[in-house]
Structures are given as C-alpha cells and as structure tokens.
Amino acid sequence: MRKDLLIGLDIGTTKVCALIAKIKENKFEIIGIGKSFSQGLSKGMIVNIEEASRGIEKAVKEAEFDAGFKISQVWASIAGNHIQGMDNSGFFNISSEDKIITHKDVEKALENASRLTLPPNREIIHTLPQEFTIDGQSGIKRPIGMSGTYLGVKVYIVTASSTYRQNIENSVKNGGYGVEGVVLQSLASGMATLxxxxxxxxxxxxxxxxxxxxxxxxxxxxxRFSCALGVGGNHITNDIAVGLHTTRTNAEKIKIKYGSTSMSPSCEGEAIEIKGVMGRRTYKVKGEDLIKIIDMRVGEIFELVDRELEKSGYKDLITSGIVLTGGCSLLRGIKEKAEEKIGLPVRIGYPRLKNLDTLNSPIYATAVGLILYGMKERKKVSSKNTLEVRIKEWIKDFF
Ligand SMILES: Nc1ncnc2c1ncn2[C@@H]1O[C@H](COP(=O)(O)OP(=O)(O)OP(=O)(O)O)[C@@H](O)[C@H]1O
Ligand SMILES: [Mg+2]
Structure with a gap:
C-alpha cells in the first residue's frame, strides 16, 4: 500500500463508510468513497462477524475502485457501551544534561500514565493527554522544547472489551484487510466537527x-469524559413501526420524509399515508401522532445524555455548548429539543471539508475524523522517526 494513503473505516450500526485519503504534508484529499449497508452490528458492536465482514469488504472495495488504488490497512472506528474512560496520571524524570524535554520524554511520561492493572479481557485503546506539568507548574499543553527535571502528565484513558475490539480486527481481516488502529467513535467525530x-x-x-x-x-x-448509550435512530424507527403498525423499512422512510420533534411541527395537520404490513389496508394518520412518537423517544435520549453530562461533573464547564452530529442530527427540530432538555446552546456538527459536497453531512463525521486521527498518529510516528534518524546522524558525526 502506498505510504501517502490513509483509510478511515467507520463501521456503524446502519452503514459502513470507507474513505481513502491521499496525504501531502499537513493536508489531505479524499480520493475514494465507499459505502454499504451495515449488517451484523447491534448498538455499535459487531455481533455477526460474517455479515459485518461482507459490509466492510463491499465499502472498502468500492472506495478502492473509486480511488484507483489497492489498500491493505484501515483506521477503524470503535463504539458501544463496553467502552469506559478514566483519568490517570504519570511522571518522568528528565535525565538529559540540558534538561530540555523531548518527544521521547513525553512518550515515557504517557507510557507511565498508561500503566494500569486492568481486569481480564480489557485493554487500553487510547491514552489521551489532558495537561502536562513541569516541576509542579501546571497547565502546560506542549512541553516539548521546554526545560525541566520532572515531567508530569494527566491523561484520559479509554479502555475497551478485548473481545469486541478483536471482533473488529477479525471482521476487517475477513474482509481482506488489516487494522492500522482503532479509534473511539466520538473522538473521531469530534476531530471532524469541533x-x-x-x-x-x-x-x-x-x-x-x-x-x-x-x-x-x-x-x-x-x-475529559466519554460514554456510549445503546440508543439511537433505529429506536425512533422501531417506535414508529410499532406505533403506526407498519414495517421498519416504511417507518424509516416516514421518519426521513415527515419526521420531526414537537419544536418544529413541519407535518402538523398533515395526513400521512401508512402502508399496512403484508398487504394489510393502507390508512392515514395525523402528523401530530407521528411527532408525538418521535418526540417522546428523542426527549428520552436527551434526558439520558443530560444525566450523563451531570454525572461527569463537567456540565458547568461546557461553556461553548453542544455539538450534535451523526445521522440523527438531521432530524427536524432536534437542535431545539436538545436545547430544551439539556439547557445549553446547540449547533449541528458537519465535517469541516472544503469542496466535497458528497461528504458534507453529519453522517460522515466519524469517517472524516478517522482520517484526521490517522494523520495525527502518523505524524507523531514520523516526527519520532525523524528525531531518531537525526540523533543517529549526530552520533555518527560525533565519532
Ligand atoms: N434526514 C434524516 N432525518 C432523520 N434521521 C435521519 C436522517 N438521515 C439519517 N437519519 C438517521 O440516522 C441514523 C444513522 O446515522 P449514522 O449513519 O450516523 O449511524 P451509524 O454510524 O451507522 O450508527 P452508530 O454510530 O450508531 O453505530 C439512522 O437511524 C437514520 O434513520
Ligand atoms: Mg456512527
């Protein structure tokens, strides 16, 4: 696989999306897009490897065809309520004579912060720095190049069930590819939209x-905090199917076409035609009935989210507000509903991509974020390698 290519693979509950990006210095260009219906996932987790592999293979093959390149490794998303996050800290004594903090020192401090005794079947997927301290001075964001003797770091550690993480790797492998890294879905979506x-x-x-x-x-x-709730747009669709006695496929179409929360009653007063299941009679319902069903579920989702924000202890520090993304953020009136339930200003998060309208939807936030995350990680490795090469050259020159 060409070194300047990077692949983001969002394995979602409803769709798999593969993006191939060509990297040039700090910029990237999306050169291949592939998408397939996702099967074999429940609440963000793979429950059927064969079905999941098929969706992955289809999406990646489509992206490869689009890009005109073959790829071998992907950056894959990971989600589900098996994910847990916790704070930790680590330290490292700077031993070099000049006491200037290097990339390696930061890595050592992060490595020490990752030393945890985890229960069996759990593993660390991210050690994310929050802030550094140098000789007790706090609030440092980029310590490399600064002087000090004692480097401390506060981190947020994300752990996952090894079984679920392995299922991602196995599904990608069955689809014919390897995994360069897994990335927490909300972290990727955040990188693309915030x-x-x-x-x-x-x-x-x-x-x-x-x-x-x-x-x-x-x-x-x-x-500072992350959590995953096993509820989303499929639940709204199910509620519509049950409440209006129709199939899920039809309920999904009704949701997209007429769906809204009570705050923007676009279909109030309108009669919506509902197809009965298996040839049963077609009948009409009032728009208000549909809104009521959707509003109840969406309201419940935001109540659950608000409870988590309160529990996190950070709610009062969310000074800029909320960014809503993912496919459900396209539901009419959802922004207002979130504001009503959480009490903070809300905006919808679109991936920040210029000149690429196809991906200009919250549905693609995770996939775009995976590219950004992959770029950041590769840059870390390459700057470390450049430093190692430079040090080796200095040593060679010296002798
Ligand atoms: N215009 C729209 N109005 C309302 N809902 C929408 C709209 N477009 C998409 N959705 C809903 O968004 C959901 C899919 O969103 P998305 O693609 O972000 O999910 P996913 O990544 O596959 O799943 P997950 O992240 O939960 O594993 C579906 O429930 C779909 O019905
Ligand atoms: Mg998703």
Missing amino acids: SPEEEDMGVALIDIGGGTTDVAIFLEDGI
Missing part, C-alpha cells in the same frame, strides 16, 4: 447514530 476554540472553551459532542448515542466532553484541548 473547532479548536470549542475544544478549548468546553464542548460536549453528541453523535446520535443508528444504534448508539456517543457523548464526549472536551475542555482545554483535551477529552
């Missing part, structure tokens, strides 16, 4: 997909 100001001031990202609602709080450039 502005640096928001991340600094305090913001809560809410990604409402088909099977999960993923929440993450960012403050002072670091992630």
